Amino acid sequence: xxxxxxxxxLEIGYDVPAAPGMAEAEIVTPALCLDxxxxxxxxxxxxxxxxxxGLTLRxxxxxxxxxxxxxxxxxxxxxxxxxxxxxxxxxxxxxxxxDLLVTxxxxxxxxxxxxxxxxxxxxxxxxxxxxxxxxxxxxxxxGTDAVLDVYVEIEVGNLRCGVPPGAPAAAPAEAVAxxxxxxxxxxxxxxxxxxxxxxPAERRAAIDAAAGxxxxxxxxxxxxxxxxPVVGGAGTGSWPxxxxxxxxxxxxxxxxxxxxxxxxxxxxxxxxxxAFEHALFVLAExxxxxxxxxxxxxxxxxxxxxxxxxPRIMDREGLAWRGASDEHGILDDPGETLAVxxxxxxxxxxxDPTCNLHDWYVGLRDGRVEALWPVTARGKGF
Amino acid sequence: xxxxxxxxxLEIGYDVPAAPGMAEAEIVTPALCLDxxxxxxxxxxxxxxxxxxGLTLRxxxxxxxxxxxxxxxxxxxxxxxxxxxxxxxxxxxxxxxxDLLVTxxxxxxxxxxxxxxxxxxxxxxxxxxxxxxxxxxxxxxxGTDAVLDVYVEIEVGNLRCGVPPGAPAAAPAEAVAxxxxxxxxxxxxxxxxxxxxxxPAERRAAIDAAAGxxxxxxxxxxxxxxxxPVVGGAGTGSWPxxxxxxxxxxxxxxxxxxxxxxxxxxxxxxxxxxAFEHALFVLAExxxxxxxxxxxxxxxxxxxxxxxxxPRIMDREGLAWRGASDEHGILDDPGETLAVxxxxxxxxxxxDPTCNLHDWYVGLRDGRVEALWPVTARGKGF
Numbered sequence: 001x002x003x004x005x006x007x008x009x010l011e012i013g014y015d016v017p018a019a020p021g022m023a024e025a026e027i028v029t030p031a032l033c034l035d036x037x038x039x040x041x042x043x044x045x046x047x048x049x050x051x052x053x054g055l056t057l058r059x060x061x062x063x064x065x066x067x068x069x070x071x072x073x074x075x076x077x078x079x080x081x082x083x084x085x086x087x088x089x090x091x092x093x094x095x096x097x098x099d100l101l102v103t104x105x106x107x108x109x110x111x112x113x114x115x116x117x118x119x120x121x122x123x124x125x126x127x128x129x130x131x132x133x134x135x136x137x138x139x140x141x142x143g144t145d146a147v148l149d150v151y152v153e154i155e156v157g158n159l160r161c162g163v164p165p166g167a168p169a170a171a172p173a174e175a176v177a178x179x180x181x182x183x184x185x186x187x188x189x190x191x192x193x194x195x196x197x198x199x200p201a202e203r204r205a206a207i208d209a210a211a212g213x214x215x216x217x218x219x220x221x222x223x224x225x226x227x228x229p230v231v232g233g234a235g236t237g238s239w240p241x242x243x244x245x246x247x248x249x250x251x252x253x254x255x256x257x258x259x260x261x262x263x264x265x266x267x268x269x270x271x272x273x274x275a276f277e278h279a280l281f282v283l284a285e286x287x288x289x290x291x292x293x294x295x296x297x298x299x300x301x302x303x304x305x306x307x308x309x310x311p312r313i314m315d316r317e318g319l320a321w322r323g324a325s326d327e328h329g330i331l332d333d334p335g336e337t338l339a340v341x342x343x344x345x346x347x348x349x350x351x352d353p354t355c356n357l358h359d360w361y362v363g364l365r366d367g368r369v370e371a372l373w374p375v376t377a378r379g380k381g382f
Numbered sequence: 383x384x385x386x387x388x389x390x391x392l393e394i395g396y397d398v399p400a401a402p403g404m405a406e407a408e409i410v411t412p413a414l415c416l417d418x419x420x421x422x423x424x425x426x427x428x429x430x431x432x433x434x435x436g437l438t439l440r441x442x443x444x445x446x447x448x449x450x451x452x453x454x455x456x457x458x459x460x461x462x463x464x465x466x467x468x469x470x471x472x473x474x475x476x477x478x479x480x481d482l483l484v485t486x487x488x489x490x491x492x493x494x495x496x497x498x499x500x501x502x503x504x505x506x507x508x509x510x511x512x513x514x515x516x517x518x519x520x521x522x523x524x525g526t527d528a529v530l531d532v533y534v535e536i537e538v539g540n541l542r543c544g545v546p547p548g549a550p551a552a553a554p555a556e557a558v559a560x561x562x563x564x565x566x567x568x569x570x571x572x573x574x575x576x577x578x579x580x581x582p583a584e585r586r587a588a589i590d591a592a593a594g595x596x597x598x599x600x601x602x603x604x605x606x607x608x609x610x611p612v613v614g615g616a617g618t619g620s621w622p623x624x625x626x627x628x629x630x631x632x633x634x635x636x637x638x639x640x641x642x643x644x645x646x647x648x649x650x651x652x653x654x655x656x657a658f659e660h661a662l663f664v665l666a667e668x669x670x671x672x673x674x675x676x677x678x679x680x681x682x683x684x685x686x687x688x689x690x691x692x693p694r695i696m697d698r699e700g701l702a703w704r705g706a707s708d709e710h711g712i713l714d715d716p717g718e719t720l721a722v723x724x725x726x727x728x729x730x731x732x733x734d735p736t737c738n739l740h741d742w743y744v745g746l747r748d749g750r751v752e753a754l755w756p757v758t759a760r761g762k763g764f
Contacts, residue, residue: 003492013469013492013493013496013764014469014472014473014496014762014764017764028492028764029764030763030764062708062709084708084709085680085709087395087396090396091396104669104709105669105670107667107669107670107722107723108667108723110385110395110410111395114395114396129670129672130670130672130722132722133722155672155673159676159712160670160672160678160707160710160712161669161670161672161678161710162670162672163672164672164673192707285489285490287486287487287489287543288487288489288511288512288542288543288544290511290512290537290542290543290544290545290546291537291546294541296542296543298467298763299763301687301689301732301734301735302734302735302738302761302763303763305683306688306689307683307688307689307706324689325542325574326444326466326734326735327444327466327467327486327763328542328543330541330542340489340512340514340515341489341490350683352683352684352708353683353684353708356684356739357738357739357761358761359761378761379684379739379740379741379760380396381412381680381681381684381685381709382395382396382399382410382411382412
C-alpha cells in the first residue's frame with residue numbers, strides 16, 4: 001500500500017485521489033492536477049496585462065468551477081468572477097465569492113426567484129437578450145432590498161444568444177432601466193467563436209467586426225439616454241484585440257488560468273505562441289502493456305473531454321494517443337518505452353468540460369501534493 | 383415559481399433537478415431523465431433473451447453507474463453486475479449490490495489492497511492480463527477469509543487490454559490457480575470495437591474471429607488442466623453472435639438498458655433496427671431565440687458527451703443540432719417553431735459518459751416524476 005489511506009475523513013482512492021503531503025507518484029489515478037507555480041504565474045500574468053490595458057479583469061469560472069481558484073484570482077486583483085449558470089454562481093457564493101456575473105440569460109420564474117434570493121447575499125449580475133427576460137427578472141420580487149445588475153447581451157458574431165446590436169438592443173436596455181430592483185449595468189459582448197481562430201489576422205478581423213457591433217449599440221443606448229458603465233467580453237484567444245479596441249472595459253478570460261491543448265494551438269497577438277503555461281493536466285497511469293508498442297492507460301472519456309480533440313502527452317514525444325473508450329486511453333509506443341505503473345501527464349483538448357468530470361483538483365508544487373480543492377460547482381448546470 | 387422548492391433537505395434547482403410527484407414540465411433543466419416504462423421493458427427484454435439462450439446476464443454498470451438501476455437488473459434476473467473501475471464497484475457495493483465483476487485490470491498495491499477489502503464484503507471478480515498483475519493481487523493479503531474471483535482477459539480483436547489468446551493466456555491462468563485466495567473464475571473476452579460496426583455481416587465476422595480466440599484459449603487451459611467455469615463478454619451491439627457461438631456463458635451488455643443515438647444506428651441481428659427502446663434522454667429548455675430560425679437550449683458539452691456525435695432531438699423532426707459550447711446547444715429551426723421555455727428531449731450520442739456528467743436520474747412515468755436516483759458512482763474512475 002502506497003502512502004496514507006485517509007484525509008479529513010475522506011478515503012484516498014475512493015473519495016479523493018490524494019492528500020496534502022503525498023508525493024506525486026502516490027496520487028491515485030486518474031487525477032485532475034494543477035501545477036500551482038504555473039497557475040500562479042498565469043494568474044499574475046493575465047492580471048498584469050489587464051492592469052496595463054487599464055481594464056478590469058473578471059475571470060470566467062466556467063473553466064474551473066472552483067471557489068479556491070476563484071479566490072486566488074480575486075486576490076490577484078480580479079473584480080469578481082463570471083459564471084455561466086445560476087447554480088454555478090450559487091455554488092461559488094457558498095464558497096465565499098461575493099461579486100459574480102452570470103454571462104448568460106437566466107430564464108423562467110424559478111430561476112428568477114433564485115437570482116433574486118442570491119442578489120440579497122452578494123453582488124450579482126445576469127444577462128438578458130429580450131424584454132420578456134427582463135419582465136421575468138422584474139417580477140421575481142426584486143426592488144425590496146436586492147438590486148440585480150443586468151447586462152444586455154448582444155450578438156457580435158458568436159451566433160449563440162444575444163439581441164442584434166444597435167437599435168434592437170435599446171428595447172431590453174430601456175426595460176431594465178425602467179424596472180424596479182434592476183440596474184442597467186452594461187453590455188455583454190463576447191465572441192466565443194473568435195477565440196479559437198488560428199490565424200491572428202483573421203482573429204483580429206472577427207474582433208474588429210464585434211467592435212463595430214459594440215460601437216453601434218453604444219450609440220443606440222446613448223441616443224436613448226441610457227447609461228452603459230461596463231462593456232464585458234473577450235477570452236484567452238482574443239483579449240489583446242478587445243483591449244486595443246478601446247470599447248470593452250472588462251475582460252472575461254477563463255482558460256488562461258489552466259490552458260489546454262486547443263488554446264495552445266492559438267498563437268498569441270505577437271504570433272509567438274501561447275502567452276500562458278500549461279498548469280492543468282490529468283495524471284494517468286499505464287495499466288496494461290498487452291502487446292509490443294501498445295500501452296493502455298486509465299484515463300478515457302470519463303476523465304478527459306474529447307470535444308476539442310484528444311489530449312497531448314506532456315514531455316513524452318515518442319508516444320501517440322491512438323484512441324479512448326470510457327475508462328481507457330490507448331497509446332502507440334513504437335519505442336516500447338512504457339511499463340505498467342508508469343505515469344503520464346495528459347493535457348486535455350478542452351479544459352472546461354474536462355474539469356467538470358472530476359470532483360477534486362490536486363495542487364502540486366515541487367513534486368508533492370500541496371492542496372486538495374473540490375471542484376466546487378461540478379455538475380452545476382441548472 | 384413552479385412547483386416545490388425542496389425534497390429531502392435538497393434544494394430543487396441547485397442540488398436536484400426535480401422531486402417525486404412533479405410534472406415533467408416542472409423539472410429544472412438540463413436534467414438526465416429516464417422513461418421508466420421503456421427502461422423496464424428493456425431490462426425484461428434483455429433478460430428474456432439471455433434466458434432463452436441459456437446464458438447468464440451480468441449487465442455492465444459502467445453505462446449507468448447507478449445502484450438503483452443495478453438493483454432493478456438483479457431483480458429482473460441478472461446474476462450480478464459488471465463494473466469497469468474498482469471505485470465504481472466500491473460505490474455500488476455501498477449501494478447494496480453483492481456480486482460485482484470489474485471487467486478490467488486492477489493494478490498496483492493500493493488497488494489490490496482495496497480489492498482484498500471489498501472481497502471480504504461481497505463476491506468480487508477482477509481481471510488480469512499478465513502474471514505481474516496476479517502477483518499484486520496475491521500479495522494483497524487475500525487467502526485469510528476473502529476469495530477473489532479472477533478472470534484472465536484475452537485479446538479478441540478489441541486492441542485494448544488482454545493477453546494474446548491461446549497458450550500465452552495459460553501463464554496468468556496458472557498463476558491465479560496457484561495463488562492462495564485467488565480463484566480462477568474464467569475468461570474475459572469482450573470485443574468493444576465490434577459493438578458499433580453498422581453492417582451485421584461485418585459485425586458477425588468480428589465476433590466469429592473473437593470466438594476463434596476464445597476456442598484456442600479454452601483448449602490451452604484444458605491442456606494445462608485448468609478450469610474455466612465462465613466466459614464473459616458481449617455487448618448490446620453484438621450479443622446475438624456471442625450467444626450463437628456456444629462458447630460464451632455470460633453476457634455483459636450495458637447500453638441496452640438506456641440506448642443512445644449511436645447504438646440506435648446499429649441494426650440488430652435481423653437487420654430490422656435496434657432491439658431496445660430509448661429510455662434515456664437529457665431534458666433541455668430553450669433559453670433564447672435570438673434570431674429567426676436559431677434557438678439556443680441549456681444543454682451543452684457539460685450535459686451531453688459528444689465523443690460519439692451530437693444528440694438526436696426526439697419527436698422534433700424539423701430541428702437540427704448545429705453545435706454546442708460548454709453550457710449551450712444551438713439549434714437550427716427553419717420552421718421557427720421554438721419559443722423560450724419549450725422543452726426538448728435530447729438522446730445523447732453516447733450514454734455512458736453522458737450519465738457520468740450528471741448527479742441524478744429523474745425517473746418519469748405518465749408525465750410525472752416517480753423517482754430521483756443518484757448517479758451512485760459518478761466520477762468514480764479510480
